[in-house]
Amino acid sequence: MVRHDTPLNFAIVGCGRIARQHAAAINGCKDIANLVGVVDADRARAVELAESFGAPSVHDDLDAVLARADVDAIVLCTPNALHAEHAIRALAAGKHVLVEKPMAESVADAEAMAIAATRAERVLALGQTLRHTAPIRWLQDHRKDFGRLRAVEVSMCVHWDGPQVPWWRDRSREDGLIMSLFAPHALDFVQLVFAGEQPLNVHAETARFQRAWAGEDEAMILLRYPGGRLAQVHISYNQKFIVDRKTVHFDDAMVSIEDGEYARVNDRLVVEPELPVGDPKRMGGRDFNHYFRTQLREFVAAVRGTSHRSVLHEEGVQLTRLLRRAIDSSLRNAPQID
């Protein structure tokens, strides 16, 4: 039974890098959310997160938190390969789940998660955090003013100097490195603009510039949709001057979104940040936590059955399908990446 007048009780599962953003978001939204527990197979990590963010209890096993009647929802921040198993167990235990991107490693796993959510009548939402920005919300609300959509360009280039966590090192090209870690953000934007349609063609080419990992760290994806509409995506882990640019070409205007904070129609600025954005061209120079707070509010609204912009499991399955098509294309087109 979801209460509308009291905050939802959250447990975070997987206390690594991204868990800190979720913990800060929960603590930043005390009117709707409480952090009541944290879980990590490595207990020391769970203890560290609990101490930093004031979580009252620590577990080293998922089942222990799933057995707790006072936990309403799980934020799942485990490595990609564990998302499906952990989400399905949490849903079966009656918990709502906000799962980090990518939803799953395979379409079959994403479909199994969706079935589990439907069967349990619980919310399963994706952590497509970079969608929860003011410019993207503005685009969603105003796109009808600009006529027919023709093309989308996304360029998201950052600089990671080698693996940020040990499991990045071992991801094969079949698993996808940048294709599974970063392409979900870029393709989510494309999917949002194309309102969930699947493209007719997906062509991806990948390359590797760094030797500290086995997978690809640079990719270009070209997509063709019915009616001649096109999209292109460039993602990189090798760009020292950070680029985050999304451009949508309509018949009557061009909408461009820069650094996740600014939106322009042609040259006219229509959205600018409410808070200082730091230095978005430098790694670590940009504060993202407001996106996590917005995402959390949307998730709680979905759980409460009120109007929301969460990315729910049906959309997640479509996005997983699109992502797998891109990874499969990259494997066919570039058997040698070096």
Ligand SMILES: NC(=O)c1ccc[n+]([C@@H]2O[C@H](COP(=O)([O-])OP(=O)(O)OC[C@H]3O[C@@H](n4cnc5c(N)ncnc54)[C@H](O)[C@@H]3O)[C@@H](O)[C@H]2O)c1
């Ligand atoms: N939304 C974003 O922008 C964003 C950014 C970074 C990472 N992510 C996603 O978040 C997820 C976690 O990434 P990360 O960088 O924080 O990784 P991480 O390795 O830092 O954290 C993962 C944690 O999970 C724990 N863990 C592993 N197996 C476990 C198990 N069986 N039970 C409980 N805990 C277990 C590990 O000990 C580790 O502390 C990934 O799916 C990643 O794609 C999303």
